[in-house]
Amino acid sequence: MTKSGLGGKYALIGMAESDVGIVPNKSPRELCVQVTLEAVRDAGLTLEEVDGLITCNAFAEPIMYHAEAVAEYLGWEPRHCVTVNTGGGTTFMAVNMAAAAIEAGMADSIVVAMADSLRSFMTREQAMAVQSSSGHPHYEQPYGPTVPAYYGLIARAHMHQFGTTEAQFAEAAVSCRAWASQHPKAQMRDVISVEDVLTSRAIADPLKVLDCSLVSDGGAAVVITRKDRASDAPHKPITLLGYGEGHAYEHISQATDLTTSAAVHSGRAAYAEAGLTADDISLLQLYDCFTPALLIQLEDLGFCAKGEGGDWLTSGISRPGGAKPLNTHGGMLSYCHPGNPGAMFGLTEAMTQMRGDAGARQLPDISTALCHAQGGIMSSHATLILGAED
């Protein structure tokens, strides 16, 4: 369990998203450049006034010195410039690293920017190969596991241990799609039913194609600075109240527990730093790469008891009109999933809701949001708790 000790001192003052879904007209590097500039403008700053950049590499356009290449493209020489890779967890780990770097005096304000184009700049086969290469090269990959297969193993274990059903996993996809249907940018907007999920194409039992997140293009960026410097920003600053990490293993075959993840640790640390509990959270933005991952996070982050994630989802509490709105942009299941940047859109959606800019899907009184990201196969976890109060 780690605790950053930065809670309440740093704020998100800028954000940007590119077009998402199928975006063939810009490369991942170009998308990353675009959202970097737009996030800085959104913060009311110029690039010269921002002195740090943290990025994540792109599968579809790998660059050895990625952050440096993005800065160079912009003719920018930031004081702090680094590429981070912890898979899907890179997102919020990078946000926390930005706050830590500012705390250490390495920069005054930092852009965290990520983009990838798994849909338009890779073939389906390439996207599948690069993602499944997270498996152990000697003790997993030779057997031919896919990423859905890894989550199929997790799903089956949860079904066996707690009696969770395929219909309960499907509820996660149905809920996310209901939210996506209200978002004009979402990649998939047609409302679906549990029956639709259950009868969709089998991918890796018990998972069907509608249990799996999308393959997308897109990028997003946020700007972080000290809270006492945030008052000049044109938009309401969103405070980083708490952050935590948990790291249990890398390969799923080395997991000692298939149904409880290190999200327990990341959540506990984030709640402790924020001085909050799950009951205090008004908006949930969880990592829905596959429906069972989302269900297990609900349990591990304390929104329901262990084994009761299926009942929680089936109650409808996460859907539009429910008391615990979840993935209100549609998540990676329905909004977009361009690979490692996926969770950034959960963060930008939380900021959009807290700013009051969410249009038709705007929720009343979002004072706190919990954003969760994970890397590997439920391996490394990052939990970020945001506050909207000044």
Place this chain on the structure above:
Amino acid sequence: MAKPTPRPTPTEQPFYDACKNNELALQHCRDCSHVLFYPRTHCDQCHSENLVWQQASGQGSIASYTVVRRGVSADFEAPYIIALIDLAEGPRMMSQIVDTEPEALAVGLSVNVDFAAWSEDITLPVFRLHPALSEDSL
């Protein structure tokens, strides 16, 4: 693209040498008695380097399984069964369960190791449902 095939390190070579002889070998820690998988230079419990190879029973049980309906590449003909096997000696390993109908599978069922040639040099452990079970379950 070919099937991914291990290129063993010197540390790992005894595991693959044993597989080639249709034996499953596991490292045992002489200091803390922990049984390791995958092969390592150090015990992953006490970090001792005092490890010794011993032949395993080849028996285990299914911790979880999935039927891959869309193969990872053209080199893998779907459907095939990926499973996590809890070995009788303690460690868990990923493998395939072969020659079994998916309907016969369940978490907790007993399996026995078998071996399959993956390339000219590499033989890998795979698993089969315990003979008595595969008859009962069908």
